[in-house]
Amino acid sequence: MNESDGGIELQLFFTKKKTNFSDVWYRFRRNKLAVIGLIVITLFILVAIFANYLMPYDPYKIDIRNRLKGPSKEHWLGTDDLGRDVLSRLILGTRVSLRVGLIVVGISATVGTIIGLLSGYAGGWVDNLVMRIVDILLAFPGILLALAIVAILGPGIDHVILALTLTGWVGYARVVRGEVLTIKEEEYITAAKSSGIKKSVILFKYILPNALSPIIVLATFGIAGAIIAESSLSFLGLGVKPPEPSWGSLLNVGRRYIMVAPYLSIFPGIFIMVVVMALNFIGDGLRDALDPRLRNK
Amino acid sequence: MIRYIINRLLLTIPVVIAVSVLVFLFIHLIPGDPVEMMLGETATIANVEEIRHMLGLDKPLGIQFLDFMKNLLKGDLGKSIVSRRPVMQIVLERYPATIKLTVASAIVALIISIPLGTLAAVKHYSWIDNLSMIFALLGVSMPNFWLGPLLIILFSLTLGWLPPSGYGGFKYIILPAITLGTAMSASLTRLVRSSMLEVLDQEYIKTARAKGLRERLVIYRHALRNALIPVITVFGMQIGSLLSGALITETIFSWPGVGRLFIESIFRRDFPLVQGCVLIIALTYVFVNFIVDITYGFINPKIRYE
Amino acid sequence: MALLEVKNLRVYFHTREGTVKAVDDVSFTLEKNETLCLVGESGCGKSVTALSIIGLISNPGKIESGQILFEGVDLVKLKKSELRKFRGTEISMIFQEPMTSLNPSLKVGFQIVELLLEHFNVSKTEAKNLAVEFLKKVKIPDAVGTYDKYPHQLSGGMRQRVMIAMALISKPSLLIADEPTTALDVTIQLQILELIRDLKNSLGTSVILITHDMGVVANLADKVAVMYAGKIVESGEVFEVFENPLHPYTVGLLGSIPKLDTPKNSRLISIPGNVPRLINPPKGCRFHERCSRKLEICEIAEPPEMTIGNSNHRIACWLYSDEFQGAVDTDERYGS
Numbered sequence: 001m002n003e004s005d006g007g008i009e010l011q012l013f014f015t016k017k018k019t020n021f022s023d024v025w026y027r028f029r030r031n032k033l034a035v036i037g038l039i040v041i042t043l044f045i046l047v048a049i050f051a052n053y054l055m056p057y058d059p060y061k062i063d064i065r066n067r068l069k070g071p072s073k074e075h076w077l078g079t080d081d082l083g084r085d086v087l088s089r090l091i092l093g094t095r096v097s098l099r100v101g102l103i104v105v106g107i108s109a110t111v112g113t114i115i116g117l118l119s120g121y122a123g124g125w126v127d128n129l130v131m132r133i134v135d136i137l138l139a140f141p142g143i144l145l146a147l148a149i150v151a152i153l154g155p156g157i158d159h160v161i162l163a164l165t166l167t168g169w170v171g172y173a174r175v176v177r178g179e180v181l182t183i184k185e186e187e188y189i190t191a192a193k194s195s196g197i198k199k200s201v202i203l204f205k206y207i208l209p210n211a212l213s214p215i216i217v218l219a220t221f222g223i224a225g226a227i228i229a230e231s232s233l234s235f236l237g238l239g240v241k242p243p244e245p246s247w248g249s250l251l252n253v254g255r256r257y258i259m260v261a262p263y264l265s266i267f268p269g270i271f272i273m274v275v276v277m278a279l280n281f282i283g284d285g286l287r288d289a290l291d292p293r294l295r296n297k
Numbered sequence: 298m299i300r301y302i303i304n305r306l307l308l309t310i311p312v313v314i315a316v317s318v319l320v321f322l323f324i325h326l327i328p329g330d331p332v333e334m335m336l337g338e339t340a341t342i343a344n345v346e347e348i349r350h351m352l353g354l355d356k357p358l359g360i361q362f363l364d365f366m367k368n369l370l371k372g373d374l375g376k377s378i379v380s381r382r383p384v385m386q387i388v389l390e391r392y393p394a395t396i397k398l399t400v401a402s403a404i405v406a407l408i409i410s411i412p413l414g415t416l417a418a419v420k421h422y423s424w425i426d427n428l429s430m431i432f433a434l435l436g437v438s439m440p441n442f443w444l445g446p447l448l449i450i451l452f453s454l455t456l457g458w459l460p461p462s463g464y465g466g467f468k469y470i471i472l473p474a475i476t477l478g479t480a481m482s483a484s485l486t487r488l489v490r491s492s493m494l495e496v497l498d499q500e501y502i503k504t505a506r507a508k509g510l511r512e513r514l515v516i517y518r519h520a521l522r523n524a525l526i527p528v529i530t531v532f533g534m535q536i537g538s539l540l541s542g543a544l545i546t547e548t549i550f551s552w553p554g555v556g557r558l559f560i561e562s563i564f565r566r567d568f569p570l571v572q573g574c575v576l577i578i579a580l581t582y583v584f585v586n587f588i589v590d591i592t593y594g595f596i597n598p599k600i601r602y603e
Numbered sequence: 604m605a606l607l608e609v610k611n612l613r614v615y616f617h618t619r620e621g622t623v624k625a626v627d628d629v630s631f632t633l634e635k636n637e638t639l640c641l642v643g644e645s646g647c648g649k650s651v652t653a654l655s656i657i658g659l660i661s662n663p664g665k666i667e668s669g670q671i672l673f674e675g676v677d678l679v680k681l682k683k684s685e686l687r688k689f690r691g692t693e694i695s696m697i698f699q700e701p702m703t704s705l706n707p708s709l710k711v712g713f714q715i716v717e718l719l720l721e722h723f724n725v726s727k728t729e730a731k732n733l734a735v736e737f738l739k740k741v742k743i744p745d746a747v748g749t750y751d752k753y754p755h756q757l758s759g760g761m762r763q764r765v766m767i768a769m770a771l772i773s774k775p776s777l778l779i780a781d782e783p784t785t786a787l788d789v790t791i792q793l794q795i796l797e798l799i800r801d802l803k804n805s806l807g808t809s810v811i812l813i814t815h816d817m818g819v820v821a822n823l824a825d826k827v828a829v830m831y832a833g834k835i836v837e838s839g840e841v842f843e844v845f846e847n848p849l850h851p852y853t854v855g856l857l858g859s860i861p862k863l864d865t866p867k868n869s870r871l872i873s874i875p876g877n878v879p880r881l882i883n884p885p886k887g888c889r890f891h892e893r894c895s896r897k898l899e900i901c902e903i904a905e906p907p908e909m910t911i912g913n914s915n916h917r918i919a920c921w922l923y924s925d926e927f928q929g930a931v932d933t934d935e936r937y938g939s
Contacts, residue, residue, distance in 0.1 A: 132311070132315070135308075135312055136312055136315040136316060136319060139312050139315075139316050139579055139582060139583050140316070140575075140578075140579045140582070141537035141538055141539075141540045141541040141578070141579070141582045142537070142538050142540070142541020142542065142544075143541055143544070144540070144541055144544070144575060144578055144579065145575075147544065147559075147560075147563070148323060148571065148575050151563040151571055152323060228440050231440060231442070232440065232442060232545055235442045235545065236544075236545065236548060236560055237564070238563065248442070251442055251443060251446070254446060255442075255446055255549060258446055258449060258450065258454070258461070259454070262446075262450045262454060265443070265446035265447065265450065266447070266450075268443075269439070269440065269442075269443030269444075269446075269447070272440055272443065273435075273438045273439050273440070273443065276438040276440075277434065277438045280434075280437070280438065499703060500698055500700055500703040500704045501703060501704055501705055501706045501707070503659060503698060503704075504698060504704045504705065504706075504766070504769075505706070506659055506690070507657055507659060507690055507691065507695065507696040507698075508690065508691040508695075508717070508718045508721070508769065509687050509688065509689070509690030509691030509692060509718070509721065509722060510691070510717065510718070510721050511687070511721065514717075514721070518709075518717075519706050519709075522706075522708050522709070523706065523707065523708055526708070
C-alpha cells in the first residue's frame with residue numbers, strides 16, 4: 001500500500017462537498033435568459049458545423065458584375081465588393097469566430113489555470129515572479145499587445161489565435177491563483193498534507209475542483225471576448241487572410257464602402273452582438289448556478 | 298497618504314521598465330530577418346544593410362539594449378523607416394488627438410451613466426430602471442466597430458447632421474466619442490445603479506431623511522457621494538480600455554490619433570514607428586492607472602487621513 | 604392637549620408574498636416632558652411605529668389608516684413636503700447603529716450643521732458655533748477637534764453622542780430613540796442613557812424610547828407600552844406595570860431578567876416559541892400560541908383593550924375581561 005492509496009479514504013473524507021452537476025443544471029435551467037443563451041449558442045454551433053449545407057452560394061465565388069448590390073430575392077443580404085454573397089460568407093464566418101473563441105479560451109484557460117495553480121500553491125519567489133509577469137502583460141490595454149504580436153508575425157487566423165492566447169492566459173492565472181490562496185488555508189488541505197499526500201495530488205485533486213467554478217464562468221465570458229478580439233483584428237485587416245470570411249472582415253469591407261453600400265455594415269454586427277449577448281447570459285447564469293451566494297442585485 | 302503614493306510608485310516603476318524591455322524585444326521576436334520582412338521582396342542588399350545599420354541591428358544584442366534604454370531616457374525612439382522623421386516627434390504630433398478623443402469618450406460615459414444609473418436606482422422597478430438595464434446590456438454587447446459605422450449611417454448618411462470623419466471642431470468629435478464611450482457608459486450605468494441601490498439601503502440615508510433634508514440633498518450629497526466611490530475605481534480601471542478601443546475608433550472615423558498611426562505603421566511595416574506607438578500607448582496606460590490610484594486615495598477618507 | 608396622540612394606527616407592508624401587518628391598530632398618548640418606552644421582541648412593530656411617526660415609511664409599506672396627532676396636527680394627512688418640515692425640527696430620531704448611521708464620507712460637524720442650514724435661517728459660522736456648543740453639551744471632550752473628524756475616527760459611544768447632538772440641536776418637542784444603546788458597550792450604555800435623560804430634562808423634550816431591554820425601561824421611562832406582533836398588549840405607568848404586570852407576555856419579559864437575588868440554580872423563565880409571522884397572524888389573540896395561560900376564547904377572538912381601575916394601566920387580554928375574571932387567580936395576578 002503506497003502513499004496515495006492510503007490517501008483515498010482520507011480523500012473521500014476531506015474533499016469539500018462539490019456542488020453536484022444536477023444541482024447546478026437545475027439552477028441554471030431556472031434562469032430563462034441563460035437558457036435562451038444556450039439555445040442561441042447551440043444554433044450558432046450547428047450553423048458552423050453544417051455551414052456547407054446552409055450556404056446558398058459559394059462564399060468564394062467572385063462575380064464582379066453583381067458587386068455591391070443590396071439585399072434582394074437572390075441575395076438576401078446583398079453582395080460584397082467582389083460580388084460574393086454576403087449571407088454565405090456570414091454563415092461561413094461563424095466557423096471562424098467559434099473556432100477562434102473555443103481554441104483561444106481552451107488553451108489560455110488551461111495554461112492560465114496551471115500557472116495560477118502552481119504560482120498560488122508555491123508562493124514565495126515563484127509566485128512573485130509570475131505575478132510580476134502578469135502585471136507587465138496587463139500593462140498593455142486591451143488588444144494592443146495582441147495587435148503588436150500579429151503585426152510582427154503577419155496576418156492569418158493561426159497568428160491571431162497565438163496572439164490572443166499569449167495575452168489571454170493572464171486573467172485565468174490571476175483568478176485561479178487567488179482561489180488557491182484562499183483554499184490552501186482551509187483545514188482539509190492541512191489535513192491532507194499532514195497525512196502525507198503528494199503535493200501534486202493535492203493540487204489537482206483537492207484544490208483544482210474547488211476552484212473550477214470561477215474558471216468556468218470566466219471562460220464563458222472569455223469566449224465572447226475572444227470573438228470580439230478576433231473580429232476587431234479582422235476588422236482592422238490583421239485577422240483572417242483574404243479571401244477567408246470573418247464577421248470582422250465583412251465589417252471591414254462594409255466600412256470601406258459605407259457610402260455606397262451601407263447594408264454591408266449591418267448584418268455581421270448583428271451576429272456578433274447576438275453571440276456576445278448569448279454568451280453573457282450563459283455566463284451570468286453559470287455564475288449564479290454555481291454559487292448562488294455570489295448573486296448580486 | 299504620502300506612504301500610499303510612494304507605495305504605488307514603487308509598484309509602477311518596475312512595470313515601466315519591464316514594458317520598455319518587452320517592447321524592445323519585439324523586433325527580435327520576428328521569425329526570420331526583421332529587416333527583410335520590413336522591406337519586402339523589392340529590397341536590395343544595399344537597402345537591407347542601410348536599414349539594418351540605421352536601426353542599429355548590426356550591433357550585439359546587449360549593446361542594442363543599452364542603446365535603446367539610453368535613447369529612451371533621452372526620449373529618442375529612433376526614426377521612422379518610411380518618413381525618416383524621429384518617431385517621438387511623429388507620435389507626439391498625434392498624441393493630442395487621441396487624448397481629446399479619450400477624454401471626450403470618458404465624459405460621454407460619465408454624463409450618461411451617472412444620471413441614468415442614479416435615476417434607475419431611485420426609481421427601482423420602474424420603466425426607467427428596465428430601460429437602463431437594457432441599455433447596459435446592449436451597450437456592452439455591441440462592438441465599437443459595428444456601432445461606429447451604424448452611427449455614421451444614421452447621422453451622416455441618412456440625417457446628414459454630423460460628418461462621418463475628419464478632425465476640427467466640436468461636431469467632428471461627437472460620433473467618435475459616442476462610439477468609444479458607449480461600452481463604458483453601459484457598464485458604468487449598471488454599476489452606478491447597483492451601487493446606489495446598496496447605498497440607499499444604508500442606515501445613514503435613513504438618518505439624513507430623519508433630519509428632514511430635502512430628498513435631492515439626500516440623493517446627491519449623501520447617497521451619490523458614497524455610491525460613486527466604487528464607480529470611480531472601476532472607471533479608472535476602464536479608462537485603459539478606452540485606449541485600446543481608440544485604435545479601432547480612430548480607424549473608423551479617420552481620426553488623426555496615435556491609434557490610427559499605430560495601425561497605419563503596421564501596414565507600412567514601419568517597425569520603429571510600431572514600436573514607438575506601442576511603447577507610448579502602454580506607458581500612457583500605466584501612467585493613467587497610477588493617477589487613478591492616487592485620486593482614489595484622495596477620495597477615500599480612510600486612506601487620506603492615515 | 605397631549606403632545607402626541609396615536610390613534611388606531613395601521614401600517615401594512617404589501618410584499619410579493621402577502622401583506623405584512625406590521626402595526627395593527629396601535630394607540631397611545633404622550634404628554635409633554637414624558638418618556639414612553641416601547642418594548643417588545645424584534646419584529647413586534649415598535650420600529651415601524653416609530654418610523655410612521657416621523658414619516659419615514661416607504662414602499663412597500665404604507666400607513667393604511669389611523670391618525671398621528673402631533674400637537675393637534677394629523678401627520679398622516681400631510682403632504683410629504685409639509686411633513687419634512689417637522690423632521691429634524693420638531694420631531695427627531697436616532698437609530699441603533701452609530702457605526703452606520705453617520706455618513707462615512709462627510710465630516711461629523713458638517714452632518715450636524717447641515718440640519719441647521721436646511722431648516723433655519725443661520726449663517727455657516729453661527730451654525731458651526733451652535734454645533735460645537737452642542738457637542739460640548741453631549742459631553743464630547745474635544746468638541747472643536749471632533750467637529751472636523753470623520754465618523755471612522757470616532758468610537759461607538761462618541762458617534763452616538765454625535766447622533767444625539769444632531770437630533771437635539773434644534774430642540775425638538777419629540778425625540779424618538781430606536782434602541783440607541785443596544786449596539787454599544789455595556790459600560791457606555793449607561794452613560795448614553797443618562798445623557799439622554801439629562802438633555803431631555805433640560806430641553807423639555809418628550810422621548811419615545813424603543814428597546815427590548817426592560818432594565819432600560821426601568822431606568823428612564825415614565826410610561827411603558829408592551830408590543831407584540833403589531834399590537835400593544837399592555838401599557839401604563841412604569842411603576843404600575845412593573846409591580847403589577849398583567850399580560851402573560853409582560854410577565855414573561857420581566858421574568859426573563861436575571862436579578863441579583865435570583866437563586867443560583869433557578870432557571871430564567873424564557874417564553875417558548877417564536878414571534879408569529881405577520882402575514883397571516885393567528886386568529887384570535889396573537890400571543891395565544893405561546894401563552895401558558897390561554898383560554899379557549901383566546902384562539903378565536905382578539906381581546907379588546909381594557910382599562911384597569913382608574914389608572915392609565917391598559918391591557919388587551921381575555922384573562923382580565925369581565926366575563927373571565929373568574930379564571931384569574933389572585934396570586935397569579937400579582938405574580939412576581
